[in-house]
Amino acid sequence: MPCRPPIRTSRRACMAILLGMGLLGALPGIGGATAAAQATTAPSPDLNGLAHVAIRVKDLDASVAFYQRLGFVQAFALSRDGKVYEAFIKVNDRQFIELYPVDAQDTQIGFLHLCFEGGDLNAVHDYYVAHGLTPNAVRTAGAGNLLFTMPGPATPTGPQNMEYTQYMPGSMHSKAFGQFLGPERIATKMLSVSVAADDPAAAIAFYLGKVGFTHAAGGPEGKLAIPGSPGESIEIVPAAPLGFKSRITLAAEDPAKTAGRLKLLGVPFTRAGHSLTITDPDGNQIVLE
Numbered sequence: 482m483p484c485r486p487p488i489r490t491s492r493r494a495c496m497a498i499l500l501g502m503g504l505l506g507a508l509p510g511i512g513g514a515t516a517a518a519q520a521t522t523a524p525s526p527d528l529n530g531l532a533h534v535a536i537r538v539k540d541l542d543a544s545v546a547f548y549q550r551l552g553f554v555q556a557f558a559l560s561r562d563g564k565v566y567e568a569f570i571k572v573n574d575r576q577f578i579e580l581y582p583v584d585a586q587d588t589q590i591g592f593l594h595l596c597f598e599g600g601d602l603n604a605v606h607d608y609y610v611a612h613g614l615t616p617n618a619v620r621t622a623g624a625g626n627l628l629f630t631m632p633g634p635a636t637p638t639g640p641q642n643m644e645y646t647q648y649m650p651g652s653m654h655s656k657a658f659g660q661f662l663g664p665e666r667i668a669t670k671m672l673s674v675s676v677a678a679d680d681p682a683a684a685i686a687f688y689l690g691k692v693g694f695t696h697a698a699g700g701p702e703g704k705l706a707i708p709g710s711p712g713e714s715i716e717i718v719p720a721a722p723l724g725f726k727s728r729i730t731l732a733a734e735d736p737a738k739t740a741g742r743l744k745l746l747g748v749p750f751t752r753a754g755h756s757l758t759i760t761d762p763d764g765n766q767i768v769l770e
Contacts, residue, residue: 526708667739
């Protein structure tokens with residue numbers, strides 16, 4: 482269908498008509514760059530935010546006791562043959578710190594994986610598949626929620642294990658809504674998790690180009706906002722000096738009041754501007770902002 486504009490119709494207006502009819506891309510030599518711009522990938526489905534960060538620890542009981550000292554509560558745990566292999570420390574109804582003990586096969590302590598919550602996990606999964614990523618099938622995990630994982634950027638322990646979950650009715654998480662919220666916990670929200678990358682530039686490009694993250698407003702180059710949850714983020718950092726360690730940023734009260742509480746608890750901390758940093762028994766960092 483050729484475009485033959487009347488004498489007072491501009492070429493730009495003609496192109497707009499064809500674009501609106503979906504025909505511009507079929508016309509050789511006309512508006513090629515415009516057509517390419519219009520054919521950009523659709524944005525990925527929104528996520529609800531950070532669901533949990535998983536850490537492997539040397540002594541599970543000591544790590545649970547450390548978080549309890551900070552006012553957090555172990556909401557529940559998973560066991561096998563009478564031995565706990567995963568403890569769930571509750572930050573709020575939708576965010577947890579998962580602790581795994583070392584065992585004969587897995588001896589490396591520190592960061593294991595980061596999990597994002599999706600409102601429609603099948604839609605997120607299918608979008609990733611359609612755009613060339615390789616998530617495994619959506620399944621029901623041990624706590625009763627939907628789950629899938631997929632490999633991400635290279636980290637000191639191999640490809641990042643990117644995990645996605647959807648809280649389901651009847652799951653351990655859903656049954657715990659409104660419960661196990663320590664009234665004296667040092668923070669009530671997980672704001673960000675750092676991911677140590679072998680190649681930070683490549684990792685940033687992956688998150689921006691493959692899974693719909695964006696640069697966080699006012700943050701450094703590696704701070705990336707989660708699609709649909711701009712108040713929560715990840716931060717891509719070089720593998721050194723963080724290495725195998727985990728770094729979690731939590732929203733806390735004002736620095737002076739938080740510092741006073743930590744002193745009363747006998748928990749050492751360092752101060753940098755408006756942030757306080759404490760370390761767990763394995764050297765993982767908790768930043769309070």
